[in-house]
Amino acid sequence: MVWGLRCNKCPVLMSLFADVPNYLDRREMSFTLADDVYIRYQSFKDAEEFQQELKKKCPHKIDIGAVYNHKPKERNSVAVFQPQEKELVFDIDMTDYDDVRTCCSGADICHKCWKFMTIAIKCIDDTLRKDFGFHHLLWVYSGRRGVHCWVCDAAARRLSQQARGAVAEYLQLIKGGQNQAKKVSIGAQMHPMVDADGDALLRQLLKLIPDDATRKELATSFLKLKTSKDKWEELEGVFTRNLHSGKLSRSTSPRLLEEIILQYTYPRLDIEVTKGLNHLLKAPFCVHPKTGRVCVPMEARAADKFDPMAVPTVSQLESELNEALKNQEAPPADVSQPMLTSLKPAMQLFNKFLAGLDRERSTVNKKDDPMEW
Amino acid sequence: MVIYLAPPTGSVSLTTIERLCMVRFEYLKYLTNVNSLEEFLEATSINFFVQNSDCLMEHNPSDKLSFFTLRLLSLQSPPLRTMVEAAERRLLHYRLRLMSLAELRYTLCRTSARADRLRGPLPPGDTRSLLDSLVSVTAAADRHLAEHGEETEGMAPSRSQLETCEEPVVRVPFALVAPLVASRSVTLSDGYALLLCRHTPAALSCLQEAALRVGQRQARPAVDGRLLPLLSRLTSRLGVVEGSGPAAPLSLSALEAATPLLPPCMLALRAELRHRHRLPHQDRVALSVFLKDVGLSLEDNVRFWEREYCQPAGHGATCSHSWSRCQKRYLYSLRHMYGLEGRRVAFESHSCRRLQERCGQSVSSCGGCPFVGFDAPSLTSLLTSEAGLEPAEVAALTTETGEEPTVRCRRYRSLLMRRMCGRGGAQGERMPRDDSVRRDGASAFPQTDNVRQDEASELPQVDGVRPYEASGLPLEDSVKRAEASGAEVGNLIASSDRGDICAKTGLRERIVDGAGCDSVPGSSRPPGTATLGNEEPTPFRKPSEFFCSLLSFRENQSTGVVIAGPKAENHHLK
Numbered sequence: 001m002v003w004g005l006r007c008n009k010c011p012v013l014m015s016l017f018a019d020v021p022n023y024l025d026r027r028e029m030s031f032t033l034a035d036d037v038y039i040r041y042q043s044f045k046d047a048e049e050f051q052q053e054l055k056k057k058c059p060h061k062i063d064i065g066a067v068y069n070h071k072p073k074e075r076n077s078v079a080v081f082q083p084q085e086k087e088l089v090f091d092i093d094m095t096d097y098d099d100v101r102t103c104c105s106g107a108d109i110c111h112k113c114w115k116f117m118t119i120a121i122k123c124i125d126d127t128l129r130k131d132f133g134f135h136h137l138l139w140v141y142s143g144r145r146g147v148h149c150w151v152c153d154a155a156a157r158r159l160s161q162q163a164r165g166a167v168a169e170y171l172q173l174i175k176g177g178q179n180q181a182k183k184v185s186i187g188a189q190m191h192p193m194v195d196a197d198g199d200a201l202l203r204q205l206l207k208l209i210p211d212d213a214t215r216k217e218l219a220t221s222f223l224k225l226k227t228s229k230d231k232w233e234e235l236e237g238v239f240t241r242n243l244h245s246g247k248l249s250r251s252t253s254p255r256l257l258e259e260i261i262l263q264y265t266y267p268r269l270d271i272e273v274t275k276g277l278n279h280l281l282k283a284p285f286c287v288h289p290k291t292g293r294v295c296v297p298m299e300a301r302a303a304d305k306f307d308p309m310a311v312p313t314v315s316q317l318e319s320e321l322n323e324a325l326k327n328q329e330a331p332p333a334d335v336s337q338p339m340l341t342s343l344k345p346a347m348q349l350f351n352k353f354l355a356g357l358d359r360e361r362s363t364v365n366k367k368d369d370p371m372e373w
Numbered sequence: 374m375v376i377y378l379a380p381p382t383g384s385v386s387l388t389t390i391e392r393l394c395m396v397r398f399e400y401l402k403y404l405t406n407v408n409s410l411e412e413f414l415e416a417t418s419i420n421f422f423v424q425n426s427d428c429l430m431e432h433n434p435s436d437k438l439s440f441f442t443l444r445l446l447s448l449q450s451p452p453l454r455t456m457v458e459a460a461e462r463r464l465l466h467y468r469l470r471l472m473s474l475a476e477l478r479y480t481l482c483r484t485s486a487r488a489d490r491l492r493g494p495l496p497p498g499d500t501r502s503l504l505d506s507l508v509s510v511t512a513a514a515d516r517h518l519a520e521h522g523e524e525t526e527g528m529a530p531s532r533s534q535l536e537t538c539e540e541p542v543v544r545v546p547f548a549l550v551a552p553l554v555a556s557r558s559v560t561l562s563d564g565y566a567l568l569l570c571r572h573t574p575a576a577l578s579c580l581q582e583a584a585l586r587v588g589q590r591q592a593r594p595a596v597d598g599r600l601l602p603l604l605s606r607l608t609s610r611l612g613v614v615e616g617s618g619p620a621a622p623l624s625l626s627a628l629e630a631a632t633p634l635l636p637p638c639m640l641a642l643r644a645e646l647r648h649r650h651r652l653p654h655q656d657r658v659a660l661s662v663f664l665k666d667v668g669l670s671l672e673d674n675v676r677f678w679e680r681e682y683c684q685p686a687g688h689g690a691t692c693s694h695s696w697s698r699c700q701k702r703y704l705y706s707l708r709h710m711y712g713l714e715g716r717r718v719a720f721e722s723h724s725c726r727r728l729q730e731r732c733g734q735s736v737s738s739c740g741g742c743p744f745v746g747f748d749a750p751s752l753t754s755l756l757t758s759e760a761g762l763e764p765a766e767v768a769a770l771t772t773e774t775g776e777e778p779t780v781r782c783r784r785y786r787s788l789l790m791r792r793m794c795g796r797g798g799a800q801g802e803r804m805p806r807d808d809s810v811r812r813d814g815a816s817a818f819p820q821t822d823n824v825r826q827d828e829a830s831e832l833p834q835v836d837g838v839r840p841y842e843a844s845g846l847p848l849e850d851s852v853k854r855a856e857a858s859g860a861e862v863g864n865l866i867a868s869s870d871r872g873d874i875c876a877k878t879g880l881r882e883r884i885v886d887g888a889g890c891d892s893v894p895g896s897s898r899p900p901g902t903a904t905l906g907n908e909e910p911t912p913f914r915k916p917s918e919f920f921c922s923l924l925s926f927r928e929n930q931s932t933g934v935v936i937a938g939p940k941a942e943n944h945h946l947k
Contacts (some may be wrong), residue, residue, distance in 0.1 A: 035701060036699075036701060036702045036705075095691050095737060096735070096736050096737055098689075098691060098737070099736065106691070106693050107693060130562070130563070131547075131561035131562065131563075131564075132547060132561060132564050133562075133563040133564025133565070134564070155548075155564070158499070159548060160548070160551075160586065162551045162586075163547075163548040163551045165551070165555065166547070166548075166551035166552065166554040166555040167554070169554075169555035169556075170554050170555060170557055170561075172734075174736055175733035175734070176732075176733045176736065176746065176748075177732070177733065177735060177736060177737070177738035177739055177740065177741060177746055178645075178736075178737065178738065178739040179641070179739060179743070179746060179747040179748065179751035179752075179755075180733065180746060180747065180748050180751070181748055181750070181751075182748065183733075183736065268736050270735060271734045271735070272655070272734065272735075
């Protein structure tokens with residue numbers, strides 16, 4: 001993180017700037033220090049002040065919040081202190097898949113269950129671009145067990161809390177906590193957005209079938225079948241047969257099979273993260289305190305090639321940099337140091353993202369909306 | 374015009390503004406309990422609304438004046454704002470539903486023309502975008518309705534034809550029709566929502582809401598001082614209380630002994646905590662602030678969590694924190710809730726409405742309102758194993774009756790109260806309704822005779838009749854009574870109407886959850902104080918109030934004291 005901050009052209013901070021006066025110093029940031037001490041409402045007038053504060057406080061984590069109507073540091077000196085802009089953000093956490101993954105649970109992940117994350121990234125990325133017309137999406141690995149998505153379009157930043165909630169609810173197909181076995185209900189018509197495991201899972205799967213007769217029939221036939229594939233085919237056969245013969249109870253949806261598939265595979269979001277204008281999210285390129293891995297940007301379209309276990313750790317980067325500097329005659333400019341390490345692809349991706357944002361900013365009309373009707 | 378875009382101009386007396394706003398406010402509050410077109414139409418038989426209908430009829434200047442004034446005032450009070458926004462949305466919905474095709478086309482044309490005039494000088498921005506969308510939606514919808522008329526050879530198409538028509542009409546930016554997007558009622562493409570003919574009323578409702586929000590953003594933050602008394606009366610009528618006051622202290626041991634009296638939402642969290650010794654973050658916050666609000670001291674609250682988090686996490690727990698590693702964080706968090714850290718403002722416990730809205734938002738959550746977020750087997754299991762209810766009692770509470778979740782919860786509370794009285798719910802009998810009827814029966818409206826003497830002569834006439842005469846009381850008696858009770862201005866209703874309202878509508882004062890107003894007159898009493906002694910307990914808007922009312926009831930039962938409820942006229946006036 002420190003590497004990127006030694007120059008005013010720091011790409012990280014460029015992302016926090018806009019061509020609006022006093023934009024950076026109205027941006028809220030928060031630090032998490034040692035012993036979990038959390039300091040909110042930090043704001044900085046420029047990169048230099050930010051860097052000095054970082055060196056002084058050495059935060060373990062940095063979160064980025066909204067741009068307010070006044071400097072967050074001086075919020076108590078104004079009568080009205082409210083957010084004006086904020087990126088539309090999404091947080092997908094692997095712990096939300098604990099009821100459908102059998103390989104890991106809690107904070108642990110592996111390549112097997114990471115596939116859920118890959119599916120989630122592709123679904124959400126696709127929907128945000130095609131349905132909502134957003135273009136500037138930055139996907140960031142959270143460092144341990146999830147991913148974040150920052151939608152940085154100007155239109156997205158100005159969305160009201162209600163509109164953010166609407167986007168999140170549009171994407172949220174899976175509704176229901178631990179006390180709701182069946183969490184997906186498609187309804188009579190399949191919305192176009194929607195229309196596009198192990199024995200333990202199948203036991204859970206049976207709970208999703210409201211029709212008593214079908215459930216009992218399957219519970220018996222599953223005992224004779226060995227593989228998940230066979231059991232799924234049996235479920236399909238029994239359900240389709242009962243559906244066509246009119247034997248299903250009225251409470252059973254004719255789209256039950258699709259609902260089951262969606263409940264297991266569809267993205268699971270933390271809706272509060274998206275809705276709240278007051279919510280802060282971890283900054284890209286932070287180091288996760290528990291794993292040491294850097295929160296690197298990733299390409300959504302290449303999500304199936306992303307390996308969370310291969311993300312560099314801070315100690316690995318340190319070794320790589322030391323090795324690289326040994327072979328250099330003259331030390332390079334600070335901003336290029338990440339390029340000498342495994343962070344290079346992530347930095348290139350991030351620079352490409354920022355270039356896209358710059359192009360948008362140069363075309364956006366910055367005039368204020370007059371207050372007269 | 375049904376969708377108002379620009380405030381009215383001209384001069385009007387303050388008294389008139391106050392009267393119109395109070396009438397509109399009462400009407401909107403009434404609408405928060407309306408769930409069908411039939412109930413909406415019943416308002417037309419209520420004298421109070423009929424006599425003051427000038428500010429309740431679309432296209433009427435009084436309607437417009439009261440709309441904008443309430444909008445302005447609601448900026449000063451978040452609960453008032455929530456209620457007004459939700460109720461105005463409902464009002465527009467029903468108004469549109471009742472319109473004939475000709476009336477609908479007239480409304481669309483007028484709105485389109487007005488929006489077109491307003492947008493002319495505006496540069497690109499949120500306001501311009503809204504007006505552009507309003508013009509395109511109303512113009513396109515009007516064209517489409519005209520085509521409907523042609524197809525039916527001049528005969529007006531039926532409402533059902535319009536309500537099922539799948540013809541595309543127009544595209545609008547998705548942010549302007551957020552409710553339709555949230556429910557996936559529209560298809561989206563490249564940031565635009567495709568509106569079909571049948572979406573027209575809903576889209577107009579969304580656009581009015583968007584216009585309301587834009588207007589609120591543009592309004593000056595400070596309200597004219599002359600309107601402050603009106604604002605105070607409105608918030609008082611809403612039953613808004615700034616903080617519900619401290620509950621009587623409750624020890625940890627007393628809390629454990631009173632576990633069966635916990636509301637179902639907290640009972641579920643308590644059960645999960647006992648089982649797995651961990652709770653997801655939001656659920657932990659909800660239970661912590663509940664414990665604070667029911668009187669647990671900070672030290673006992675800390676001890677409560679320490680006892681659980683010192684134990685290893687049970688199988689299936691989503692939280693991996695432990696007390697030894699995270700003690701400081703939890704202690705800080707609890708101190709923050711008690712107002713001892715950060716902004717030094719104590720947290721309020723979550724309302725029933727908030728818990729109902731939270732249901733389904735996180736797959737790892739085990740909280741929220743069980744009557745909303747639990748499927749039948751989970752709810753049955755909770756009521757059977759944790760609440761110890763009999764099968765018939767459980768069945769009565771879990772059977773889908775279409776009742777609001779808070780009503781079902783009140784029936785549960787009634788059941789617990791009957792048990793404490795030694796009268797359990799009889800097998801097969803329907804659980805008693807806990808309608809929380811106020812003693813005077815006129816739960817919705819203030820009294821007729823609250824007229825200040827110096828202003829009595831200033832009151833506008835309604836149909837040639839002075840309002841104080843409508844009460845049937847001579848002027849002097851009305852005024853004297855008003856002086857004695859600390860009067861209000863402009864809130865007049867014949868005493869006969871009070872019973873009339875309840876009889877005709879069948880509506881009783883119930884929790885105004887649907888409109889988003891968490892407060893009900895009567896809920897301003899601090900938790901832990903005595904409730905009515907005749908098993909008509911005060912309504913609750915929070916789990917903490919549910920629990921405290923049961924604690925009080927139990928105490929009264931054990932001491933044999935029957936406490937008469939406070940007089941109704943003082944319920945809602947501060």
